[in-house]
Each structure stands twice: as structure tokens, then as C-alpha cells.
Amino acid sequence: MTQAVVAGVGLVALLALGLAWQSQQRLKQVEQELVRRQDSSQSEANIARDQARQAQDLSRDTAAKVALLDARLAEVAVQREQLEGLMQSMNRSRDENVVGDIEASLRVAMQQGTITGSAEPLVAALRQADERLARYKQPRLEGVRRAVTRDLERIKAVSVVDVSTLTIKLDEVVRQIDDLPLLAVAQPVREPAAAAPAASAAMVKTVAARKPASSVSAAAEGEPGWWSRLWDQAGERWTHLSGEVWREARGLLRVTRIDHPEAALIAPEQAFFLRENLKLRLLNARLALLSRQFDTAQVDLREAQAMLDRYFDARSRKLSQTVELLRQVQGQSRQVSVPRPDDTLAALSAVAR
Structure with a gap:
């Protein structure tokens, strides 16, 4: 009984000792696992700390780059605004230059037209302005181009004096003066x-x-x-x-009707001075036409016409031709004012504002 108890106690003790050893082994395994996991966690923590540091550095670099990009973007925006302002200023300056050039050319053409009395300088200036605006193709200058077209049509419709043709006719009249017959010089009829x-x-x-009748009778009798x-x-x-x-x-x-008796009393040596005085009258009229003094030219032309009618033979065909040329010059030499391009100047002033 005692041995059985002792054996039982010993078995229980062995069993308890086995359980304790087994527990100890399990506890060691758990500690090893904990140490391993702790080491793993520590390494992972270190890795995470390194990654966090890298992420922090990266975020700092990214923030710096973003700030730099923001600064660059702001600079680009400022430069873009400045560039747009410069482009607008250049366009405005270009438009102002075009407007200024056109206005200056028109005013110079108006001065030339006033001096010469011809519309050709103004017509040429308006045509050049129209061609330049057509090449420029700026919408804000379309009103100027329409005004140029209207002024060009209005100025073309005005007929001005062709001074060059009139001077050529006067030169022809002066050339014919020496060949015209005078009333004081007898002409063969x-x-x-x-x-x-x-x-x-x-x-x-x-x-x-x-x-005589004797010849008739002789012929009748058969004489030779x-x-x-x-x-x-x-x-x-x-x-x-x-x-x-x-x-x-x-x-x-010779019987001739003479309305002015003094024309027939001119001495032959005075005929030369008469012709020269008539030429001087015509040359004065020519100078007056070239200087656009049409009233003075009309006075000289009327005096020359009166001298031709008074002192020269009206039956001469040459005189008729000369008088016709002189009348043509008299009829065409009149003052004609060249219109001003007011529409174009007003449009240019409106654009320049």
C-alpha cells in the first residue's frame, strides 16, 4: 500500500517533472519566438524609420520643388503678362505708325495739290494708303480703308485743269505768231x-x-x-x-473793211515789236498758268485775243487756227479746287484716339 502510494507519488512527480520540462521547453520556444519577432519588428521599425526619413526628405524636396515650380510659374505668368502687354504695345505702336504714315503722306499730297493745282498727288497717296491697308489686314483699320475708298472716288470724279496741255497749246500759238498776216501789210488777192x-x-x-467785114467777104470769095x-x-x-x-x-x-484804223497805220518796223509784245502777253499767260494764277492768265489771254482781232488779218486761215487754240486755252484755264480727303482724316483721327 505504501509502495503503491510512493509509486503513485513518484509517477505523479515524474509526470509533473515531465510537464514542467515540457513547459520549460515551450517557454523557451516562446521566448525565442518573441526574440525573433522582436528582432524582426526592430529591423522592420528601422526600415520603416529609414523609409519615413526618406519619405520626409522626399516630401521636403518635393515641397521645395513645388515651391520652386510655383515661383517659376509666377515668373512665367508675369513674363506672359509682360509679353502680352509688349505685344499689345507693339500692335498699338504699329497701328499708330501706319496711321501716322498715312496721315503724313496725305497732308504732303494735299500741299502738293495746292501748289500744283492737280489732284494726281492726292490720288496717288490715297491709292498707296489703300494698298497698304489691304496688306496690313487690321480689323480696327477697316473703317479707315472704307473712308479712303470714298475719298478716292470723290476726288477722281473732279475734273482738274491739265496745265501741261494748256502750256503746249500756248507754245503752239506763240510759234504761229510770226506767220500770221497783219492788216497793215498788203496781201495778194x-x-x-x-x-x-x-x-x-x-x-x-x-x-x-x-x-472787119472785108475779111469776111475775102474769105467768102476764097482768098487765102x-x-x-x-x-x-x-x-x-x-x-x-x-x-x-x-x-x-x-x-x-484793195478795198477792205477795217474796224480799227490804227491797225492799218502800223509802220513795217513796228510790226516786229507788235509780234514781240503779243508773244510776251502769251508767255505771261503761260507763267500765270504754271503758277496757278488763273485770273491773271485770263486777263493776258483776253488782251492777246484783242490784239489778234485788232491788228491781224481775219481772212487768214492760220489766224483762225491760232484764235481757236487761244479760245480753247481760255475756256479750259479756270480755277478748280481739289477736294480734301476729310473722311479719311476723320477716320484716322478716330483710330488714333
């Missing part, structure tokens, strides 16, 4: 072509009527015809001689 034959026929009839032929030749010679004498006699006397 041309008889009609049928006058001489008519006079000769009349003289022949007269001579035939005065032929030499006396008849001699009488006919003498009649023809007498007719020719009498015609020449009559023409010379008519040339000695």
Missing part, C-alpha cells in the same frame, strides 16, 4: 480759177465782134486764110496781155 478764162472769152468775143489766122493770133495775144494788165491793176488797189 487770189482770183478764182474761172475768172481768167471768163475774161479771155469775153475779150475774144469782143475782138471777133470788131473783125493767112490773114484770118494772123488776126486770130493777134486777138489771143491781146486777150492775154489785157488779162495780165487787169490783174496787175487790181493788185494795186
Whole structure:
């Protein structure tokens, strides 16, 4: 009984000792596992700490880069605003330059038109302005281009004095002055072509009527015809001689209606000065036309016309041609004002504001 108890106690003790050893082994395993896990956690923590540090550095770098990008973006925005302002300023300056150039060219053309009395400088300036605006193609200048077109059509419709043509006609008149016949100089009167034959026929009839009757009776009796032929030749010679004498006699006397008696009393040596004075009048008119003094030119042209009518032979064809040229110059030499391009100037002023 005692041995069984002791054996039982010993078995229980062995069992307890085995359980204690087993527990000790399990506890060691648990401690090892804890140490291993602790080491693993420590390494993971270190790794996490390193990663966190790297992430912090990266975030700091990223923040610095973002700040730098923000600064660069702000600079780019400022530069863009400055560039836009510069572009607008350049466009505005370019428009102002175009407007200024067009206005200056128009004012110079207006001065030239005032001096020369011609619309060609203003027409050329408006055409150049239209071509320049067409190449420029700026919407805010379309109103200026329309105004240029209106002024160009209005100025083209005005007929101005062609001074060059008038001066050429005056030069032609001056050239013809020396060939014009004066009333004081007798001009040969041309008889009609049928006058001489008519006079000769009349003289022949007269001579035939005065032929003696003896010759007729002799011819009737059959006498030779030499006396008849001699009488006919003498009649023809007498007719020719009498015609020449009559023409010379008519040339000695001329009947002409003269409204101004002083024109017929001009001495031959005064004819030269008369022609020169007439040329001076015409040259004064030419200078007045070139200087756009049309009233002065009209006065000189009227004086020249009066001198032609008073001192020169109105029956001359050359005088008729000269007077016609002078009348053409008189009719065309009038003051014509060149219109101002007011629409274009107003449009340019509106754009420049």
C-alpha cells in the first residue's frame, strides 16, 4: 500500500517533472519566438524609420520643388503678362505708325495739290494708303480703308485743269505768231480759177465782134486764110496781155473793211515789236498758268485775243487756227479746287484716339 502510494507519488512527480520540462521547453520556444519577432519588428521599425526619413526628405524636396515650380510659374505668368502687354504695345505702336504714315503722306499730297493745282498727288497717296491697308489686314483699320475708298472716288470724279496741255497749246500759238498776216501789210488777192478764162472769152468775143467785114467777104470769095489766122493770133495775144494788165491793176488797189484804223497805220518796223509784245502777253499767260494764277492768265489771254482781232488779218486761215487754240486755252484755264480727303482724316483721327 505504501509502495503503491510512493509509486503513485513518484509517477505523479515524474509526470509533473515531465510537464514542467515540457513547459520549460515551450517557454523557451516562446521566448525565442518573441526574440525573433522582436528582432524582426526592430529591423522592420528601422526600415520603416529609414523609409519615413526618406519619405520626409522626399516630401521636403518635393515641397521645395513645388515651391520652386510655383515661383517659376509666377515668373512665367508675369513674363506672359509682360509679353502680352509688349505685344499689345507693339500692335498699338504699329497701328499708330501706319496711321501716322498715312496721315503724313496725305497732308504732303494735299500741299502738293495746292501748289500744283492737280489732284494726281492726292490720288496717288490715297491709292498707296489703300494698298497698304489691304496688306496690313487690321480689323480696327477697316473703317479707315472704307473712308479712303470714298475719298478716292470723290476726288477722281473732279475734273482738274491739265496745265501741261494748256502750256503746249500756248507754245503752239506763240510759234504761229510770226506767220500770221497783219492788216497793215498788203496781201495778194487770189482770183478764182474761172475768172481768167471768163475774161479771155469775153475779150475774144469782143475782138471777133470788131473783125472787119472785108475779111469776111475775102474769105467768102476764097482768098487765102493767112490773114484770118494772123488776126486770130493777134486777138489771143491781146486777150492775154489785157488779162495780165487787169490783174496787175487790181493788185494795186484793195478795198477792205477795217474796224480799227490804227491797225492799218502800223509802220513795217513796228510790226516786229507788235509780234514781240503779243508773244510776251502769251508767255505771261503761260507763267500765270504754271503758277496757278488763273485770273491773271485770263486777263493776258483776253488782251492777246484783242490784239489778234485788232491788228491781224481775219481772212487768214492760220489766224483762225491760232484764235481757236487761244479760245480753247481760255475756256479750259479756270480755277478748280481739289477736294480734301476729310473722311479719311476723320477716320484716322478716330483710330488714333
